[in-house]
Amino acid sequence: MSEATDKIMEWSRQIGSSSAVEWDRLPEIYLYMDQVLTYMDKQLHLYERDENDCLLTSSMINNYVKDGVLPRPEQKKYSREHLAILTVICMLKQVLSIQDIAALIRTLLKSASPSEMYNRFCTAQTAALRDVCERVEKAAPEGEAELTRLAIELSVEANARRTASERILSELAAAEKRREDARREAERGKDRKK
Secondary structure, X not given: OOHHHHHHHHHHHHHHHOOOOOHHHOOOOXXXXXXXXXXXXHHHHHHOOOOOOOOOOHXXXXXXXXXXXXXXXXXXXXXXXXXXXXXXHHHHOOOOOHHHHHHHHHHHHHHOOHHHHHHHHHHHHHHHXXXXXXXXXXXXXXXXXXXXXXXXXXXXXXXXHHHHHHHHHHHHHHHHHHHHHHHHHHHXXXXXXX
């Protein structure tokens, strides 16, 4: 095998045997920004494209808070819920817009607690990664041509899944808006009758 193939196999073994930290194992204590960045860097390093990639900065966190994607920290301290949401954001921002991620998180949190939402995400993430790693480990011994074919296949699948996710989120948002508009119209009708 080539050096590139060896590195791909090593990455596949590492990421295939890893899993996101379960809710109960996230830090219970509140963390300051620099501690959050250190913690998240350790959690996310296998998902970076290379050693020069950075999935999370303090500016990004501040923007997520400003945009309402991430709850405001309490006295500049971040909780377990913040870490869970940051993990979801960092994993999904490669395929969805921040607005779509925010809508997805808001929708999930309407029907599930933060811990349930996060654990569902972790279960899905782990299953998807294991599937991909199995495919990588099957293709790698066949050589670089087979790895290139797999990269194309995975890219096409990622695009198809992103497209489906965006359509689902768009249609759900439109349905929610129609319900909200109907509710407001009903309220106006009640006010007119008075």
